[in-house]
Every structure is written in C-alpha cells, then in structure tokens.
Amino acid sequence: MSEAGDSIVQFDNVGLRYGTDREVLSDISFTLYPGSFYFLTGASGAGKTSMLKLLYLAQRPTRGAISMFGHDLITQPRKSLPNFRRRIGTVFQDFRLITHLSAFDNVALPLRISGMGETEIQKPVADMLEWVGLSHRSHARPATLSGGEQQRVAIARAVIARPEILVADEPTGNVDPEMAVKLLRLFEALNRLGTTVVVATHDVHLLRKVPDSLIMRLDKGKLSDPTGALRYPPKRDIPRREVQP
Amino acid sequence: MALGPVIRRGSPRFGSSASRMLPQARIAGPMPWVIAIMIALTVMAAGAGLALSNVAANARAEIAGGVTVQVVEGAPSARERQAQRAVTFLTGREDVLSVRRVPDEELSALLEPWLGASISQSEAVPTPVLIDVRLSGPVTSRRLRDLRAELVREVPAARLDAQAGWLAPVFDAIRSLQYLAIGLVVLLALTSIAAVWLAARSALGSNRDTIEVIHHLGGTDGQIARIFQRSIGMDALLGGAAGLALGVGAMFVLGQQFAGLGSGLVAGGALSLLDWLAITAVPLAGVLLAILTARITVTGALRRML
C-alpha cells in the first residue's frame, strides 16, 4: 500500500451488502488526505449513510480493504477499535443523543470516555455549547430541545474531543440556512486545525460554501469520480494547521 | 475556539461520572426490593440452618459419654437414700469421670412449664432424682448393659440410659430441619440468580441506546460494562443491606422468643462469630452475583456489535 503513506483513509474495492440483499455499495475506491474537506452527495438511498458507517466503524465491509491512520482495518482485532473510534468524531443522521442526559452531559461524553477529569471538562464543554449557541440550554434534556438544537448538540459532541476525522451525516438537515452556514464554519475551523472532514448532504448550496472542498458523488451504490481527484488527488499543503498564523 | 485537549488511548474508568451515564431513578425500580426480599429470606433460612446445626453439635458434644441415671421411687425418704447410694457407687468407679446430681430446684424448674409451679414443688407428683454421669470414653451398649446390671444390684430403683439414646428422635428431627433449611437456601439462591439476571437484562434492554452510543464514541467494552456493574451493584447493595437488616431482625426476634423458653437445648443454638460472618456473606454474595451477571450480559450484548 505505497500510496497509503500520507493518506488518512483508503478504500480499495469496497463492497457492502446488508444480509443477503444486493450490494448497497459496490467497488468503492478512494483516498482521503489529512486536512481535506469532503462532501459526500447523492440521492436518497444512494448509500451515503452506509458509506459513513464504514468510516465511523459501525459496519464492516463485506468485501474489499479499508485502511485508516495507516492501519489495515479489516484485520484489526475488535478490542483495538475503540482507539480508532476515539480519533473519529461522528454526527449521526438521527443524532443519537442519550435521552436521560442533559445537553452538557451529552457533549461531555467523549471527554469522559477518554478519561478526562470533571474539572477539566467544564470549560471546553461550556465553550462548545456557547459556540453552537446553546449555553442557555445546557441543562436541558434532548427531548425538550428543538430538532435543530438537538442537531447542534450532536455536532458539539462530535467535535469536542478534536477528532482527526469528522464524519457528519446530514449535519445541517434540521437547521435554518443561517445556522447551516454557521455550523459549516465550525467544521471549517476544525478543518483548519487539521481535522479531515467528511460531510454527507443533499444540499447542493452547501457545497459552494466551502471553496476548497472535494466532492464525492454516490449513485446507486457506485462512487463516481469523473476527474480522478478522489483516487489520485492533487497534492495539497498538509497539514494546513501549520501554515496558520 | 476552545477545543478540548485530546486524550484518546486506553480504557480509563469513568469514576464519578459513571453514575451520570444511566438514569438515576433506581430506588423506584423493583430491583432493590426484590433483592431485599430474597436476601432476607435467604438470611433467615441460612440462620435457621446454622442455629439447628449448632443445637445438634452442642447437644451431641454434651451427651457424648453421658448417661443419665434416674431413681424412680415413690416414697421420698427411700428415694433419697437410694439416690445417695447411687451417687456413692458411681463416684467410686474408675471408668466414671464425673457424677452430678441434678438439684431438685433445677429439676422442678425444668418441669415447671409442663406441670406448673405449685404442683412441681409439691410432693403430689413424685419426681425422680436425676443424676448426670459422664463416663470416660464412648458409651457402647455393652458397657451400658454391664453398668446397668451392677447399678441395679446396688440400687434397685435406678434406671440407666445413654443420653444419646433418648435424644435420637430429636436429632433426627433436627437433621430433617437442617436439610429443609439447606434446600430453602439453595432454592432461594437459584431464584435470586434468576431475579438478578432478569433485572440486569431489563436494565440492559432499556439502556440499549446508551450502550450503542457510548460504544460508537469509543467506549471500551470494559468501560460500558463497568457503568452497568456499578449501577446494578448499587441496587444489589441497597437491596442486600435492607434484606440483611430484615432477616437479622427477624432472627433476633425469634431468638429472643426461644431464649424465653429457657431450654438448654435452644441456648445451644446461639450463633457464633463465624456463623454471623457466613450470614453477612449472603448479601455480599448477592452483590457479587449481580455484578457478575451485569458484566456477562453487557459484554455478551456488546460482542454482537462491531
């Protein structure tokens, strides 16, 4: 795997089927480079969520090879996967907030999982809630939050531990255009700090808001890569966080 | 923008925050109460079993080598004479360790519950003289026969019995009760296991989402299992403590009532420190069982996820 040297994720002829159905993803091959910003688009049912599930390790492919952070994922023992997951931030399409925990405790979860002390947690979580505009709702349970507010809690939880890869499934589906742009700015800020971002979305307007982004298009389980930019991407100055003043 | 520093490796314990991962409303649930009742019943059954085995052991030790001589004679003066002769005869023998004539007051106190104070102290009902004799070595039937023959030649009104002999039916009854107690403890333990198992499974079922989310955020199986172990362990500890208090309370009340009977046999049933430790171990075993069940159930469910 010579080209995997500076890649962060590599898919090689990956296929996925649920049970004995036909493949929902076929012959998926691409390389993600650290510090890049990717949009994943495609019609409903094209397989966007399925592909993200492979990325956030909720699903193993039925065929093909995936490597991540320079390790072959297929042969990784199960007990080493939590360490991979902690390097990935995920915004689930259905949020998956823990219903009996407050917004604050939901956002704090990744930090607690990684063993941070209670006193260290307070400020970053409060800052993150302020960034997504939910300081005043930090004690609210998810059930008492609006759809857009829940989505912002889910996003805050995904980015709080500064993941190396951020995977977001329709992260702006439930918020107004203004908030969508604001959340996109959050992803860009994270991206500038070196995080590789993958955002699945229907919203074509969103794609134009991030000029440097690369676009992956799924069509009925096939990845179209007309320019070859995904398989053989143009060289970028990476990691970009080092060129920030 | 302030983003948290990144600590990612290993499987640190959640510590104090573990309690914030699961719903807090525990006491309201049936789990601690079910456990409390099971533990109380188990404690009582175990306590009764231990007390019975103490009664049996004490009595057996007391009467090993023991024979009882009764002097049954209607006329008080003749009875007294014969009794004294029996004591002299027995004291003189080499194979006799000790001879103790049970004082009349003790005897009438013993009989009082059955005959009433006025009657047992009057001469209306002639009571025999009892002599406790302790032989050196075990009491075989041959020794007993020889001794009896010699004694009766000397003291015609004397009757001699091995103490173990006339207590045999009592021992049998105690043994059956012990088996009953052991059976009860086993049945209760099995039911407790089932109850704890069901409770752990239902706790798991109603928190499946939580488990999945923590799993997806990089929580290890160990971390997730510990959250549940902690929560279910606390339930079991609460229930166990309440059950122990209930069971010990009931045993104490019963003990007082039996002590009121003033019988030496029942006093022999007093529990030793070791017995109390065994009884305290019942709720602790319950807690361990609950924790183990939680661990097995949770890790089993997690293994089915990637």
Ligand SMILES: Nc1ncnc2c1ncn2[C@@H]1O[C@H](COP(=O)(O)OP(=O)(O)OP(=O)(O)O)[C@@H](O)[C@H]1O
């Ligand atoms: N768990 C599953 N079991 C069986 N089939 C599934 C499962 N999840 C998804 N599918 C099927 O796989 C296909 C792709 O679904 P997926 O959720 O990846 O699409 P999507 O692009 O995310 O759609 P949307 O934009 O509506 O979220 C669909 O045909 C769907 O029915």
Ligand SMILES: [Mg+2]
């Ligand atoms: Mg989807």
